[in-house]
Amino acid sequence: MTLYIHGMGHFNPEVVITNKFLEELDIGTNDEWIVERVGIRERRSALPLDYIRTTKNRDVREAESALLYTNADLAQRAAEMALARAGIRKEQIGLVISGSSAPRILCPAEASFVAKQLQIEAPCWDVNSACSTFLTQLHQLSLMDPAKMPEFVLITQTEQLTSAMDYSDRSSATLFGDGAAAAIVSARVPARVKALWTHAQSDPAGADKVLIRRTSYFSQDGRAVQMFAIKRTREGYEKVKEQLAEEGSERPLYFVGHQANLRVLEQVAQRCEIPPERHFSNVEWFGNTGGASCPTVISQHWEKFPPGCDLAAVVVGGGLTWARSVLRFGSAP
DSSP states (O other): OOEEEEEEEEEOOSEEEEHHHHHHTTSSOOHHHHHHHHOOOEEEESSOHHHHHHHTTOOHHHHHHHOSSOHHHHHHHHHHHHHHHHTOOGGGEEEEEEEOSSOSOOSSOHHHHHHHHHTOOSOEEEOOBTBTHHHHHHHHHHTSOGGGSOSEEEEEEEEEGGGGOOTTOHHHHTTBOEEEEEEEEESSSOOSEEEEEEEEEEOGGGTTSEEEOTTSOEEEOHHHHHHHHHHHHHHHHHHHHHHHHHHTOOOOEEEEEOOSOHHHHHHHHHHTTOOGGGBOOOHHHHOBOGGGHHHHHHHHTTTTSOTTEEEEEEEEETTTEEEEEEEEEOOOO
């Protein structure tokens, strides 16, 4: 089923964690080391710098009270941008679906708090698939009966991963940032952007490779996850090319991947022969924002994709999961 995306939005907190700040924490890292290995220079955080500097987030339970935003606060700001771009009123939203790699609320669904923030009265539920959340949400919607869906659905992806970081551990503290993304989706009302195909898959044998336990720090098997990410991202992009070739498409193809590591993205782009001008990313300045990363890049470039182009969105995440979709940009209906 074709889905239409009427508007996308994003928001990142104002607090900037620079490589210089991390170097000052005396955790055995510096700008050269970080840039060489992961290509990240800055990331945004919902935690004050003084809190990180003073505590190094030694107790993740205390971070809750230090946060400058709730997940719903971040999602609200991204959703308001998406609504404005879509040109629709919040009263037209008939379903709210939210997701996060690290939900701040266990019960009820965080979508309920997003809807409360926006004063939307509609059914609410969460779809969480770690960093693959955005495309997994699209995939779920693509499987639904359009006749039974509301005209417009709001989906959001919100991450406050810096509050799950151990800032005495350079292997994780250098990677992650906070942010949110949102999209207004319809199966019935045409828009200039179509999600042509969606696909989502998991390998549960790798469920323990990326973890955020309740009231504990983020942890991962870094090498295994990196090799998995390169393999699945390449496969996903090549599959998109095959599908477009079978269709006979000659449209320019852009690429946005999961923003975990700039060096991984560069490897994928090189091996798949993706020209630099058709590869959009933001990990260098925002870090890995989990499930919000890929949709945030798309939102940041929302007005830059020319009519007549296709976008291959390919993401990987904990679970282990991977997902892809083709977004087709046309003229306004």
